Structures are given as structure tokens and as C-alpha cells.
Amino acid sequence: MPRNNTLKKILVIGSGPIVIGQAAEFDYAGTQACQALKEEGFEVVLINSNPATIMTDTNMADKVYIEPISLEFVTQIIRQERPDGLLPTLGGQTGLNMAVELARAGVLERENVKLLGTQLSAIEQAEDRDLFRNLMRELDQPVPDSVIVTSVAEAIDFSEQIGFPFIVRPAYTLGGTGGGIVATLEELKDIVASGIRYSPIGQCLVEKSIAGMKEVEYEVMRDANDNCIVVCNMENFDPVGVHTGDSIVVAPSQTLSDREYQMLRAASLKIIRALNIEGGCNVQFALDPHSFQYYVIEVNPRVSRSSALASKATGYPIAKMAAKIAIGFTLDELVNPVTGQTYACFEPTLDYIVTKIPRWPFDKFTSANRKLGTQMKATGEIMAIGRTFEESLHKAVRSLEIGVHRLHLKDAQRLDDETLQARLIKPDDERLFLIAEAYRRGYSLQQLQDLTNVDWWFLRKVEGIIKFEAILGSGELTLDLLYEAKRKGFTDRSIAEVRRFANDTQNFITEADVRAFRLANNLKPVFKMVDTCSSEFEASTPYYYSSYEIENEVIPSTKEKVIVLGSGPIRIGQGIEFDYSTVHAVWAIQAAGYEAVIINNNPETVSTDFNTSDRLYFEPLFLEDVLNVIEQENPIGVIVQFGGQTAINLAAPLQAAGVRILGSDLESIDTAEDRKKFEALLRKLEVAQPLGFTVTNVADAVGIATKLGYPVLVRPSYVLGGRAMEIVYSDDELLSYMEYAVTINPEHPVLIDRYMLGKEVEVDAICDGVTVLVPGIMEHVERAGVHSGDSIAVYPPQTISEDMKQQIVDITTKLALGLNVIGLLNIQFVIYKDEIYVIEVNPRASRTVPFLSKITKIPMANVATRIILGQSLKSLGYEGGLWPEDDFVSVKVPVFSFAKLRRVEPTLGPEMKSTGEVMGRDRQFAKALYKGLIGAGMKIPPAGTMIATISDKDKDEAMDILKGFHQLGYKIMATGGTATMLTEAGLFVTTVNKLSEGTPNILDMIRTGEAHIVINTMSKGKTPERDGFRIRREAVENGIVCMTSLDTARALLEMLRTINFSSVPMPEFRTDHMQKSI
Amino acid sequence: MKAILLLEDGTIFTGKGFGAKTDSVGEIVFNTSMTGYQEVLSDPSYCGQIVTMTYPLIGNYGITRDDFESVRPYIHGFVVREHEEVPSNWRAEYSIDELLKEYGIPGISEIDTRMLTRILRHHGTMKGIISTSGKSVEQLQKILAESPLLTDQVERVSTKSVFGCPGNKERVVLVDYGSKSGILRDLTSRGCDVVVVPQDTTADQIRRLCPDGILLSNGPGDPKSVPHAVAMIRELLGEVPIFGICLGHQLFALACDADTSKLKFGHRGGNHPVKDLATNRCYITSQNHGYTVDEDSVQGTELLVTHINNNDRTIEGLKHQRFPAFSVQYHPEASPGPYDSSYLFDEFLQLISNWKMANPVQPKQAQFTEKALKAVDNTRGEVTYAQK
């Protein structure tokens, strides 16, 4: 069936901000979909609130709307654009739910917009747990015993019938928000209650636990002609009970016989047919390891995280094909883009093994509950490809960037046996490494099987690796042994470490030695192609992975090449923004006439779509792997400034290995990152910086702090990633920090800076060595002290004087030139008492590049790349200085995933905590902010009840803010102190109990939904802190607005003031004229 | 144990031996199924071939009697990137290594199977020899040169005697050219009364079994090396409904005066798209064949092309325009591979019942009496006494 010609204009809904459970995979899917639709000559209208995406670039769709994905705004866009069709299945759960909402509200019918691909009925049947179970029964597909409950009482009844344990899953939520496994009555009450709250339709499924079975997923596609295929099946290393998004996953399945494979395949097809899905679909199964018994866990009637993984694992572009199917094409007539000669109606077959490992945010959130369960906690993931499981697994492990390059955790030895076993039974993010540790302690395979329920095969492979390490470590390193190690995916570094730990007097105990020995014997990997068909057909996909085999399939090209390093897995602090820049860099390199080569390991992203670059190497961003690719390609150089800290950190070792770094060189990077060098530079350039010192013992620390005057900002100088950075207000806070948060000694100095309680400002700039272009200045709503990534950023600045801006531009120019930046740089300033201080300079692409690029229309990464390749700003038509400001106001609002991370402190501070961002854009600040906040998912009632718990230091400042809300008609609720203070100030306040004062207290107000907004600025280090923490947690877990910075509150107030009508009483007559009163 | 795989074109792969310690010559082919290595091993159609699995990890879930596709494997050698000694699956009974040992089949692992596959794709399937016995390359070259490929595979793998699998529905004579058990399973599970006969059974012998239908099984090698089968089919065409699978399909085509030829490297795997030209529906099928029916040779015959391969457009299904007979090149019995096409067995049974409807059984009493009368014989029995 060819293209459906009744359609002309199609609306695509994106997935909004990056949150846990919904990450970059939907930028990849959306981008592919838009391209596919345009390819077919449709007019594409796109809505997505997330500016950090490639899909929201104006060249991706005919019209791009970066607006909140809410009924209000999408409806407006539909009215404005009058599309014929709506493609709801590529925007994740957000897009799907939005489509449902639009349909239910009758918008689609009224504006006669056709749902493409999957019909409403299918969405409802798959998403509504009750309808789903009924359908499964009709198809006689087994599902675990369960009931749908809308109250805790019903759940208790059920528990009495079937007994514990069981699991709770809310309807219409993603990443299993609010769900969990329940073993006791207490847990039941707790989790069911929260589940019901999180479900938009107040509905939960309470289901018999089938934890411990094998978890297997199938990615299925179907077209209007009822042709069905399975693109890929995947087996989870972690048995059922750990969310697939939090599980180590391999493709294809490893322990299923053909009978089992086909049984589940047949079931998947039966289901997708019954749902009448036209496009892609994901089916999750639990398979009993001791029989043919299986259960259907769930079906996602849309492209998903797993389908992105499946696409990268097989080379089969699911989202692209899904889009084409949605507009009428059938699989048998769509060409398989990988081979170019066969068709999309076939099932990919792999001749390698793929391993995915999630990336969790626990390095940032040390206090978080690390246990893995039915609720997803990972922020991102990495994928690795190898010809052996060992190779694949080792590549995966070193792609994680958690300071590990083999199955060995430094501190694991320290664990006592009980702890070790407990953590093997109740899995957390480190289980894989703990299994390895257990083997090192002599645990048997049987023991580990009993403890973990992980399949024998996987456990045995791990055991094999540990046993091999023993051989590798002892005695002579023969060439054969080295070869075997390489075939098992060991890096030179790992081999050296294994030998060093075994006996540091033998030879080959340094990476350099092993490497030298290996190269001397010309032992190098070859590169194999990912071609969807195990080389049965000629393919020309420029998609490669390395392996220690015989035949190399890369055909060396004669053109000049540039390698771009990607940014690896998505994590807090390094998100999709960096993939955005990477992709733009690639396009610029190609436009400049070179071949662009990408190295990256994140399966979710656009950069790892093999269509993006001339050659994609799906490899760890680990020195040895990167060098292998460089040797294969021998490029004119490598660009590191777009791949975030991941790529930057590789600059030094690469240069040491004789690789040319293009753009800002190691010197600039080093000067910016080395505190001493940086201070020296600032002194030379006469640029101010918050006063700060390095201390190596507690006494000095206290001394310095008093000298600088509290509050001060403290951070260890050595911790990578999540550095325990804090603002401390007093000696005892400082002391407790020194005691608990860091170790301090000459090897581990601590940095103490004066905390400048001022306005934070951020700029991104491009420098070609002569001219410095400043595309824009962003003003933060929250004062310095709230991480730049977590504060609301406004462009153009609203409260900064022209003269101040000029100074900022001058300093930026000085710094850019002073650092010899070639390409991008990012600077954060704090303006304190009308003085400008530099907080930090990053000589690389920053988080704000996509945001600024989109609003200033300067393709910053692209321009930077051309400059890196030798062009000048002038030659590209750009002047130095500040780019003329836009007359629209754009606001970047951070989005957090606190609800998914139990025990994490929601208070904003100098450590970044947000997972994503949205953009709000309009003619006035207030409107832009409103859009931003709505886009970020805040539910702001025009009036309602506000709970205020204010720390003493903030009380005065809080006063007029609370007054303001009061005038808007907000009811204020407060505890003791705050309450009296406000009453005295003449506000009407209802006093509520502190937690200590018994129920009903603040928490109940939040739980029962009586409160709509919480302002909480409880300071740390004191007892109320625990209360404050519980209040904040309760708020985020109940999805109500929780502000921990008065600046945010003030901005919200301003906004509400402008968008609400106010009612003011008439002024009274002058009394002296009114002698006679009536 | 060191092992060598030597190709006709001189390429030498050195790897690790497993299975039996011996040398074995065969036609090297590759199969792209990611699961089902056991069904592949035990599929008689591979008789005389050295099979390479493109999926690198083979043996993970072990071997279980349930999944055999015939009583024993007939392959001449097995080539994998890595074989698993310690299988993990609740049904696993022993390892792939033990299986190969038991049947004297050599295996080689730890070689670049993707490279081998690419060689075969470029040059087509070729002769080769696996050695796990430690012979020198020179010796192997000699053996390879001296040993021709088999031409009598069908004879080797077919049953030597007739046997029945009783059922109380249609009687289907399954002509065993190297039939996979799956075919039998699909027939008996539908209640058929199956009689399995040797590959050289004549039309008359089959007539005597009064079949409601005849199923021509899959089997190894070149259809032209079993001419007697072609003759048998030609004779029974139009008399009894016929369904041909794989080799059976090729024999059926030859019997209808179409021609067959060898493909460069054949179709072997579980992911081949086949298009039903009547409905335009595409099915993912399980395939294993090196020969195919020539498209142009069908012109002018009474055959109708019903299915084609959606990738290389080769013929996948045929139907006789006058007689109740059809055939497919792929495997509706799956194992290994998708079950999507098992409906073809139902179509076969449907064809049979339609045929019966159209040609009701004639009671034969009249014939018997007539025959009896014709054959009057006046010999009488009597008693006499012999002379003493």
C-alpha cells in the first residue's frame, strides 16, 4: 500500500523534558520520524517543550513549536495549524498521554485530526491495566493474578486472598512511578496510596509477584496489511523484579531455545495484531526458568527506550519505519536502508552480542536509595557490541565512566559477608560487580544462583572472567594468553592491573608495558559492520564495532577525516545537550568537506544513528578504544569540546599519545581547570573571582572560613563527578561537613570559597583566536548558590544594566582570548554588590548551547566547528561582541526527577540535581515563565493554599513574598514561628502542627491535597532539617509545587500577578468632606 | 585440540576443535538463525554439508532429545565462533560437544565465522574439509582434492522401510527424502494417519496405500539426483492431492516440466520474507535450500507461481493449475524458525477434503463380482491314492 494521499500536514508530539524513564531515545525517534515524514513530502508540525533536542531544530520540521505539551497549548497549535493527522507514538508516554487527552477532550474530532499509526482504543487497551488484562484473557495470554484497585481497602482484601508478596503498578505512569514490590501490610498501605496518587486516573494494578523469572522483551512491528515482524528480542541479566530500564540487558536472548524463542515471538505477534497497532510495539514477558510457563508483563503500543536500543543493536531503524507505516506504507515495500537492496519486511539477525548497562545517578545522589525494583531509577544507559559476551560486557563496563574498567570495584573487598549477601539478594546498581567479588571470595555458582536468581549462563560467564583473571595474573604473559585476554575484552589497563594486584614484582604490570608488548606483536582489533543480516547481503552501513578477529571490514577512504568524541551516557550534569552539539559538529564537518567520524556508546541518541555521520564507531569512550579507532581512521585531528567532560577528560591522554586535538588545546583546558593556573590568569587579566583558599586540615579550614566570613562554599578538590559541594553558614556546619562529607588531609585538600550571595549570570561565547562572539547573556532567577543547571535562566536579562552587560562581554572577551579558546566557551559569573566575579570557565560546549542557538538563531556548535576547522568568525559573517538581543523573552526551566528517587534532598544547592529542561518563550517575561513552568509540569492554581516554613535567616525576605501570594487570594498555612510572625504582619494565616505536634500536621495537609504550593527554606545542620526534608519529600512525592529558593517564589509571584486579574477595593472618600454619615 | 578448516579456494582457518576427532569433507554453507542450532544440526537436508552458524555463541541452551528434527544429525561438520560447554536451560540434557562426539562429527570454533560467511557470500558455497585429527594442511589438501561431494544424500537419509504413525483422519503418505520430524508432528497433531515411505517408493506401491494425500518431504542435495521421485510424482499427479516442501517442491516442479538450478549460496535461516502473490501478505519463513526452481522455466508449464521471496524474488511457492497439487520452497513446519506458515498444512487438508468431495469413493462390490466371473477356473479338488 503506497503513501496515504488524503494526508498533507502531520502533527508530531515530542516527549518533553528529559526525566528518569524518558530520555534522549525520544529525540532519536522523533528526529527519525520527522525526517521520514518530510522525505515523503508531508508538511510536518512539531511540538516539544524540550529545547535541548535535535528534533526541535527548525530544519527538522516545517514548523517547530517549543511550547508546553499541555491540552491548552497543543489544542491552540492544532487550531492554528489545522493538521490532518497526529502521530502520537513517537513522543514516549508524554506524547501518548497527550494524544489520549486530546481525543478525550474531543479536540481531535472537532478539528478533525486523524490519529495515525495506533488508534485510541489500542492505546487504552494497552495502557489501562484492566482493559489490558481482559484482552490478554481473550487471547489466552497468561497474566499474573491481579486486581485493579482504586482504594487501599480493596488492595488489603486482595492481599488476604492471594497473600504476599505482590507488586503495585499505577495506570498511565512511566518508569513505574509510584509502584513497587510489597511484602507486608505496612508497605501495602504505603505504596498503594502513593500509586493511586500518581496514576492520572487514580487506578493501580495489584498483582501477584513473579519476581525471579527470566525477563524477556520483544520489539515487534506491524503494518496495515497485517505483516508482522520481530525486530529484536532481548534478555535481561536481572530477573523479573528489576525494571527493564534498570536491568543489564543483552540482545539477542542467550538462554532461550528456539521453542521458547518462537513461543514468545508468536505471543508477541498475536498481541500486536489484536491491538491493531500500525507501527512499533514493545512486549515484555516473564518466562519461568523451569518450564514453558510465561506471563505477559506489559505492552507499550509505541516506540520506547527498548526500541531505540533494539534499533542500535540491530541497525534496523524502528522509529523511521514506524513513521512510514503510520502514513500507509507496508513493510514489504519499504527498503531496508541498511542493505539498500533488501526490504524492511524481514527479521534482523545478529552475528555479535549486545550488552546494555544502565547509568544511575547515585554518584550525585549519595543519599538516594540505591535498591533496584519495579520503579526505574537510571538516567541513561550505554550499549556495547562484541563477538563474545565477555568482550561485550567489558566494553559496556568501561563505557559507564564510573571509574571501573573490569569487573572489579575498589571498595568491594571491604564489605563483610552479610552485607555482600544482602546486596546480592536485594539488587542495587553494583550487583554485577558484587557477583564478581563473591566469586573472588570463593562463592560457588550454585550459591550465587540461589542468592541472585540470575540465570546460570550469565553467572557462569562472570565466573569464567574471574577464573581467567587468576590465570592472567599469575606467571608469564604469553602472546596466546594476551590474545585470549583481548578476545575477552580486557583492556591493556585491566590486564596490567590484574597482574599488578596479583604480584607487583612480575612484568607487564603497567598499561604502557602491556600496550608496548601488544603493539610490538601487532595485536590489534579489527572493525566489523553492523548490517542487520549477519553479512548474508551486501551492506554499506557506516556502522562499526571493534573486535579481536581476523578480517577488517572498514574500507579506508582517501578523504580527510575529523573524529568527534561523543558524551557517553546521559547523567545528571551531562545530558542530551551535549549530544545536540556533537550532532551539529558532525554536520558542520561534513559541510566543510571533510568526513565526520563519531565515537560514542549511548544507544539513545541521534549521534549514534548511523545516518548522522560518515562513520559511526559504537565503542567505549575509553582511551584504548578511542586510540584504536584513531589508528584505523588516521584523522587530521580529534574534536573534544562537544562531548562534555567525557571528551574533555580524554584530551590530555590523547595528546600524550600524539593525537592532534582540534580547537581549544590542552593548554586552555588545563588552565581553566587547574585552580592555580586559573587564578594566575585571572590576576593577569585583572578579572575578579570569589576569594578562596585550599586547606588541608580542619583547623585551617575553620581559620579560613572565619577569615572569609560565613557563609562559605566548600568542596573537596579531588572528587570526580558528584562532588560534595555545600554552602555552610557556621563553624558547626563546617565541622560536621568536614567530618561527614569529606576526608581532609594533604592528599585530599578541600577548597573554601567566599560565598557571594549575588545574582548569577551565564554566557556562552565563540572565539576564533581574534574575535569573540557572545550570542547571549542569561540571567538566573535563583541567586548564586543554586547550580547554574538547576536555576531558571532568562534570556535576554531582565534586570541587568547595559553597562553591566558590556562589562560581562568585555570580561568574556578577555578570558576567551586569554585562554586561547578556539571554539566554544561557557562562563558563569556572580554579580555581587555591582561587582562581577567569575565563578568558572568551561572551554567547551555547555548545557545552554542548544537553548541559546535556538533563540539567537546562531547555530553555535556549527559555527564553532567551522572555526575549529580554520575559518574565522568574520569570514562566516559574524562580528565580535554581544549579538543583538531578541525581542522575545525565553526562559529555561529545569526539570527534576525527585519523585523517582527516594530519599533524595530536593533542596536546590550548588550541586546539580535536575535531569532535564524545558523552554518557555513569549513577548513578556511573565508569560514566558508561565509556559516554562507549565512545560516543566508544575500545577499552579491561580489561587489555593500555600504552606510556608521559612528558616529564620529568610523570614524578613519571605515577608513581602508571602504577602504577595496572600493578596492574590492564596490561603497561607504555616507552623508556629512563621505563623505568628505573619499574623503580626497582618496576614490571615492558618496555623498547622509541626511534625512533632501530632496529626493533623503539615504532612497530612500535603497528603490530603489541601495544600497546593510549598515554600520551604529550612536551613541545614539543625533538627528542623529532618522535618524540612520530610515536608519537601512529601511535596515532591505528591507532585505539588515545592520551592526551596525564595527567588523562585518571587518569580512565581510576579508571574501570577501579571497573568491574574486583581480585585482592589475603591479608595475611600476624604472624611472631612463627609460630615454627615448616612 | 587444534582444528583446521580448509576451503577449496585455499583459505585456511585455524581454530579450536570440538566434537569428534576426525576429518570430514563437505559443502560449506552458512545459517543465520540465532536460535535453533539443534534443529539445524539434526535436519537431514544438511546431509553432506559443513554448517557454519553466523551467530557467534552456539550451545548456550544445550541439547535436548525433544528438539531433534530426525533420529540423528547428518551434517559433515559444524563451524562456530564459540561453543558453550556448559549449557543452561531447564530442558538441556547434554552439550553440543557431546552430541557431535556421539555421532562422529568434527566441529571447529574460535574462528572468524563472519569472515567465512563473507567469503561464501562472494564466491558462493564451496567444498571444504574440517580436521580435528592433527593432519597437516598438505595432507588435507590432498584429501579434499580426492573426495568428491556426495550425490546420494537422499538415499542415505531416507527411511529404508515403510512405517505408520496411526491417526483417525486423512491418510497422508509422507515420502521421506530426508523429512524433518516437524512435518510428521504437524500432520499427526492434525489427526492424520501418516504412512512414511522410502524415497524410492513407486507410484504403484503408493497407490496400494490408498492415500488421501501425498506429502513430498524436504531433503538434501540436488533434486535432479533423485529422478525416480520425479517419475513417481508425474504418475500420481491428478490422482491424489500432493503437497511438496523444499526438495519436495523442487521435485514437484521437475515433474511438471519446470527446471531447477543451484543458488550462489542458498537460503538458510529463519528470517526470509515470502510474499503470497494472491493476498500480497508477507510471511517470515524458515528456509534451508541451495537449489531453486527457475522462474522462466515455469513459463509454458501448467504451474502457477503463488509465492516469491520478497528480497531476491526467487520462486517460493507453486500450484498446479489443473491438478490438486501445490508446493513451497520454505518450511511451514518451522523448527527452527517462525510458525507463521503452519496454516499451509491446513490448506493441504482442505485441498484433500475438497478433492474427496469432488471425487467420492465408488463402492467396489460390482467390480469384484465381475472380476470373479471373468476368472472362472474349473479345477476341482479330489482325493487320490498314491501307488505303493
Ligand SMILES: Nc1ncnc2c1ncn2[C@@H]1O[C@H](COP(=O)(O)OP(=O)(O)O)[C@@H](O)[C@H]1O
Ligand atoms: N507481577 C510482577 N512481579 C514482579 N515483578 C514485576 C511484575 N510485573 C512487573 N514487574 C517488574 O516491574 C518492571 C516494571 O513493570 P512494567 O509493567 O514494565 O512498568 P513500566 O511501564 O514502568 O515499564 C518490569 O520490568 C518487571 O521487572
Ligand SMILES: Nc1ncnc2c1ncn2[C@@H]1O[C@H](COP(=O)(O)OP(=O)(O)O)[C@@H](O)[C@H]1O
Ligand atoms: N563563590 C561562589 N559564590 C556563590 N555561588 C557559587 C560560588 N561558587 C559556585 N557557586 C554556585 O555553585 C554552582 C556550581 O559551581 P561551579 O563551580 O559552576 O561547579 P560546576 O562545575 O558543577 O558547574 C554555581 O552555578 C553557583 O551557583
Ligand SMILES: [Mg+2]
Ligand atoms: Mg516496562
Ligand SMILES: [Mg+2]
Ligand atoms: Mg558551573
